[in-house]
Amino acid sequence: MTLPTILHLVDDASAGGVMRMLSHIETAPDFARFARHRVEVVSRSRIGARREGADMIVSHLSVNWRNLPALMTLRARHPGLPLVHVEHSYTEGFTALNVPRKGRFFTLLRTAYSLFDSVVAVSAGQADWMTRRGLVSADALTVISPAVGLGAFTALRPVYHPPQVIGAIGRFDRQKGFDILIAAFRKVENPALRLRLIGDGPERAALQDLAAGDPRITFAGFAPDPAAAMAGVEAVAMPSRWEAYGLVSLEARAAGRPLLTARVDGLADHAAAGATAVSGQGVDAWAEALRNLTDADAPVRIAVAEARADAARAEARFAESWSALVTALVSGGDAAQQRDLAQAA
């Protein structure tokens, strides 16, 4: 039996987490077992082009009004082919903070998602939101949380002692909420604590201003090797204002790092798997959480071990879930053939 060919389309090659995930899909043996995967980085003008030789197309594309005609063309040119969209960006938190006209935005999403045979939410939190807003019909919605190769993270020695070096890892963008974290960290007076911000981005200067005068806070720059960056911290904080899934949270759990996350969107999935969720998103709530984390004893260790055990299975779960989706849409592909015939007739 020949393996089906899956074509992954992506238009924003600067999205670090998405590109790492795609690189994992392209190269991981787990994924090679059930399909051949090709990744194509496309410009808007190329989104709708006719693709030969693919048995299924997976969109990791940005959904917006400007892309909508191209997505419609993509659908129209591949009438019988299974099309899947993975929603990497949009969430309730994103909508709350970035969308002035919510009704219009939901109309865009409903329209775009209806072009696909299946829509993949990257977290249960995001899927709940899609269901609540009626963005996708229940039978077309699947939750598959992304993963990357986690071997280098699970190989790290887990942290079961009270952590003193807190890491904030990710793009320096207002989405990540590192400004909240710095303000909160400064309220925690323990001189032994360290906060290490690892990354780069448009907010770098503003974050450095916020941190000025507190020698416990350092900036490490962009880390080309995420596992090496993780090895240098004893806990991870993710105070994101919105987050569809949060790959760094998965990596932190796999590395056995105690993890604090905001209680938003996909980050709630990590809380369900052993991370500590911080409610309220205020500076005081984060300061309190940092104090509790760094004073931590037995209960946290159990949570860290549980979170690590769950994360260790994430890579396999990721491949299995995609394999199941491909099987359902391609191999059960009589339906697709019939649609082709219907189209021809």
Next chain:
Amino acid sequence: MPKASIVVPAYNVAETLPETLSSLLAQTAQDFEIVVVDDGSTDATAEIVQRLSDPRIRLISQENRGLAGARNTGIAAARGAYIGLCDGDDLWRPGKLAAHIAHLDARPEVGISYSGSEFIDAASRPLGVFQRPRLRGVDAAHLFRRNPIGNGSAPVLRRAMLDRVAYRPAGETQRDWWFDETFRQSEDIEMWLRLALTTDWEVEGIPGALTLYRVNGGGLSANTGRQLAAWERMVEKLAPLNPAFFAAHAPAARAYQLRYLARRAVSDGDGPRARDLVLRALACSRRPLAEEPAKTLTTCAAAAALTLPGAARLGRIATQRRLSYPKG
């Protein structure tokens, strides 16, 4: 499960609670319950509820936790998909609940449904003063500047929305929080703004003055310092959610807040304080002047007139002295 719950926070409201409950029991909507939270009253509030035998009423008694704490207890106990709030001294017009149920049924993306209010005095007489808020196209900036929801007896909330912001602060063992109980004032606007900045539910009003909001004059302007402090603490707490939003809108919102406090000082006949507040409002932002020139200029003129000798009597207009909980 009833379709709707009406939560009645009640603190020392024995005088007004019977009328409040009568107005709620007289709702034309069919399927609802009333959850009265006796918040550590020292008067006959609890006995009044116990004496009523209507099966739709439930009484919960607790040690005093304040207005936010009483509402939270009521929300925790409420079973309806929609939850209305009505303070123990305010009244609902008979069609209010039915109108909000119809609104929330018809508009599934709306999380907060509210209406305008008419002010009544201690004897429940209409004062001819209305809150006629903007009803449509309300975003976080409108909430912050003008709080169209208006008062704590105006909104009916969708349970599914409340579930999105429930949290359990350290030290709380009984139930979740929705309103932030560390606030004794500004707890309403803190909640509405937090909802607007962290969830994607829409806020929308329906026509009509469906709430009768009880006020009586005098004695509150001494409180303006604490009011303002609570408001500023609300801004400080929520600013990290969206710093750019607060940088853009806080000056105008602060000006409106100061003008509101100035009007209360005017009502109390406190000329110097009113004048001080009005000047501070204008120093913050000219937006109240540009957006609502008549109301702003009236406030300025009244404050100025009050600084004339013997003018204190002139300023008495309907204001917002709450009988039980201090007004937030």
